[in-house]
Amino acid sequence: MRLRGISVAAIAVTMALTACSAPEDESEEQARADSDRVAAGEAPDAITIGWNQPYYSYNDDTSDGNATANSIINxxxxxxxxxxxxxxxxxxxxxxxxxxxxxxxxxxxxxxxxxxxxxxxxxxxxxxxxxxxxxxxxxxxxxxxxxxxxxxxxxxxxxxxxxxxxxxxxxxxxxxxxxxxxxxxxxxxxxxxxxxxxxxxxxxxxxxxxxxxxxxxxxxxxxxxxxxxxxxxxxxxxxxxxxxGYDFTSLPDDELLYLSSGAYEMTDFVEGEYVTLTANPDYDGERPASINEVTVTYNEDPLAQVQQLQNGELDLFGPQATTDVVEALEAVDQAEIETGVDATYEHIDLVQDNGGPFDPAAYGGDAETALQVRQAFLTAYPRKDIVDTLIKPINPDAEVRNSFLVTPGAPAYDAVSEAGGMQEAYGDGDAEAAAQILDDAGVEGPIDVRVLIPADNQRRSDQFDIVQPILAEAGFNLIADRRGTWGEDLGDGTYDAVSFGWQSTSTAVTESQATYVTGGLNNLIGYSNPEVDELFDELAVTSEASEQESIQEEIEALLVEDAIGSTVFQFPAVVAYNKEVIGNVTAAPLNPTIFYGYWNWTGPEEE
Missing domain, CATH: 3.90.76.10 (Dipeptide-binding Protein; Domain 1)
Known part of the structure; x- marks a missing residue:
């Protein structure tokens, strides 16, 4: 086992779904042939990759199909x-x-x-x-x-x-x-x-x-x-x-629904279990398949995937990083582990259009009171405690992220985060100050807040355990709403707060527009500010970098002022693969993460 540092991305929204198993090997003869190729340093004929959410749509351009689970296969x-x-x-x-x-x-x-x-x-x-x-x-x-x-x-x-x-x-x-x-x-x-x-x-x-x-x-x-x-x-x-029409959860009878124009064809798909891709014999483009068959299996439990890697049932996977997962991987002899920081960031969303505690409708349409309640919640929210407790054990250099629009380390991050003032506005979890904000607003606690949590996601459960007592001191009664279908329920108005990860899929300055503009594809909280809408429209037609940064600073300040939520941390990243089977794995910081560079995959690298 070796540890290497990288910068890789995780998934856009970490969803908990059904566990699965891979298809059985075709024959002992095929297995021996694969073993001989690997020993010769050639790429194996077939590998199995672990993921946490099953594929469900061939059209990832729709708002419903726009998920990493689909885009990595497509x-x-x-x-x-x-x-x-x-x-x-x-x-x-x-x-x-x-x-x-x-x-x-x-x-x-x-x-x-x-x-x-x-x-x-x-x-x-x-x-x-x-x-x-x-x-x-x-x-x-x-x-x-x-x-x-x-x-x-x-x-x-x-x-x-x-x-x-x-x-x-x-x-x-x-x-x-x-x-x-x-x-x-x-x-x-x-x-x-x-x-x-x-x-x-x-x-x-x-x-x-x-x-x-x-x-x-x-x-x-x-x-x-x-x-x-x-x-x-x-x-x-x-x-x-x-x-x-292109939504399906098992292999359709109609092959027209999953045509290939790339390196692989879909040849098998068992609902909730696995999808198998086989090299397209007619593809002659720049990124040909180096491995004939790739099977992607589904399991929401990263520790179970570690066991699958150890048992030889998985060859590559990129789990949500926790100390338990890293420690378990370190005990797997054949595991090559890469750790680092990825392009996904954790954030907390406060829903403003469901009649709940953050919606003006709960106060007779009084937008100012709803704003103060949101400000109180965010003032008490212990972002630094979350980072220190859950992220620093994996990445000692981890820090609280203070920008909605720009990733830490990017050239504009310091200026945009400073102009936005998120750290100054929300601090690091001050329950006493939050209680005073509620008192000034004339709102008596405890205020019930339904927090949506994926049923089997340990890190999100740990976050809730850190947050709940501090918010209780401030006057908020956090109610854990644990669902196995939480990813499907995002944006449905049945909860008041949720924490999950947005993943960067490009370096475009307009990428975050859909999250914050009125009616945007990723606007899941009912947020609307005409000034923000106009600034994003202006940003879209601005090509000068300094002018782009200036507009981003204005947008950032408005998002913080409106107390829509806050960012928390960049995801720590872990990619693990069986170094006795596959080599030359280079995960990308943007989608498709561990599937990037499939045309370069080889047999095991020399020690």
């Missing part, structure tokens, strides 16, 4: 125009196509699909696939702002997604005559244009299913016509299928 199934490497550098992959800025005024970006790009059913890929991604994420074709049931729109158009930049393309994108080139013309500059658009789900399948057309080309033509004519009657069923 990352291996579908090709991309770009990705981030282990140094958070944006890398272009030209296997399926290219893109370039052809004008600054107006901002114009031209995408060209490679001539030989093909879906695994044999249908050529073209700019129609990119057009579908644009239509799905821009919101420009929606006829309603939201839908209670996105699977039955009743003739209305609602693509259940959002993007900070694509809405700025107000004119319908232009398709070339051969349907290989798509041109976006922005009405305003957009700072993150390079990461605004990528391939998503196949246009031909979406249109075939939505419109009931059997021929792939005919279906694509019908979709393009619907877009160009802004035909709501045709776009409505297409949107319905785009929203939910």
């Amino acid at each position: 990352y291996m199934l579908r090709g991309d125009l770009f990705y981030y490497d282990e140094n958070q550098e944006l890398i272009r992959d030209e296997s399926l196509g290219t893109f370039e800025k052809t004008s600054d005024d107006p901002l114009t970006v031209e995408y060209t699909v490679a001539d030989d790009a093909t879906w695994s059913d044999g249908t050529p890929m073209d700019a129609t696939d990119l057009l579908l991604s644009f239509v799905g994420q821009s919101g420009n074709f929606n006829t309603i702002d939201a839908a209670d049931d996105v699977s039955n729109l009743g003739g209305e158009v609602y693509f259940n997604s959002s993007s900070p930049g694509l809405p700025l393309v107000t004119e319908t994108p232009e398709l070339s005559n051969d349907n290989k080139t798509l041109t976006l013309v922005y009405s305003e500059p957009f700072a993150d244009w390079e990461v605004a658009l990528d391939f998503g789900v196949p246009a031909h399948v979406t249109a075939m299913k939505g419109l009931g057309i059997e021929d792939p080309q005919e279906a694509k033509d019908a979709f393009v016509e619907a877009v160009q004519n802004n035909d709501a009657a045709a776009l409505s069923p297409i949107a319905e299928f785009w929203n939910t």
Whole structure:
């Protein structure tokens, strides 16, 4: 066992779900062949990777499918125009196509699909696939702002997604005559244009299913016509299928629902247990599979995964880091362990639209009283105690994070965190000061606060145990609401506070916009501040770094002033793999974390 330092990311929202087991080995003969290859230093024919939440959607561009559990699998199934490497550098992959800025005024970006790009059913890929991604994420074709049931729109158009930049393309994108080139013309500059658009789900399948057309080309033509004519009657069923048609929890009978354009194909999927990916024989791009078969098994218990690694049932996994997990891994002889700090950060959210203690509705619409109650809660919340007790034993250099928008260590962190004033506003857990705030607000305790906690997540349980007595001194009665389905319940209004992790998926300055703007994809607390909305809109069209930082400082200060919650710490990271089976594992700090670099995986490294 060796320990190495890294910087890796965990998951966007750590969810507790059903335990599982991997499929049995095909034969003793295959096992011996694998062993011979490993001994020769070659990559094994098959490996098993552990994860904590099962896959459930092939479309991770929807608000419901936007989860790391889906994106890590889709990352291996579908090709991309770009990705981030282990140094958070944006890398272009030209296997399926290219893109370039052809004008600054107006901002114009031209995408060209490679001539030989093909879906695994044999249908050529073209700019129609990119057009579908644009239509799905821009919101420009929606006829309603939201839908209670996105699977039955009743003739209305609602693509259940959002993007900070694509809405700025107000004119319908232009398709070339051969349907290989798509041109976006922005009405305003957009700072993150390079990461605004990528391939998503196949246009031909979406249109075939939505419109009931059997021929792939005919279906694509019908979709393009619907877009160009802004035909709501045709776009409505297409949107319905785009929203939910690619959601599944076991291998569908219809192979069109999980086509490949990347290095792997999905060949098996047992609900709640495992998904198996097999190398795509037709893929000839820049990131080919180095290992023929990858099985991802699901288990929410990291200590159980440690045991699976020791038993040879797992070859690679990235658990939520706790002292118990690290100590258990250190006892596994064949374990290679990498530890460090990742791009996910813990935060505490206070819900403002559920009639609970942080909602003005609880005080007859008195927003100022609700604000003071939130301020009191955050003033008592012992962020430093949490870091000292739970994180420093794993990462001795760990500190409280004091910014919603910027990661510690980033160039703008010091200035933005200082301008925001989170540390000054909330301190490190002062129950007496918090009680005084409640008294000044004329609010008597104890105030019941329902805290949503994943049923089997030890670190979140430990956090609750640290927080509860201190908040009780301040006048808050914290009620633990432990659920095995907590991840599915986020944002449903049935709790008052929750602590979980947001993961950075890119270096875009607009990445956090969806979390804090009114009605944003990740705005789970009902927060709304028109000034914040306007500043994020301004940030999106600002390209100068110093001006971006200035806007971020303004946003940060408003978020702190509004007492929406607070950040707590950066996740400590642990990646473990069987050094006797696999080598050259380099986890990335951004999504897809441990799945990054699958094309570089080899047999065991030399000691």
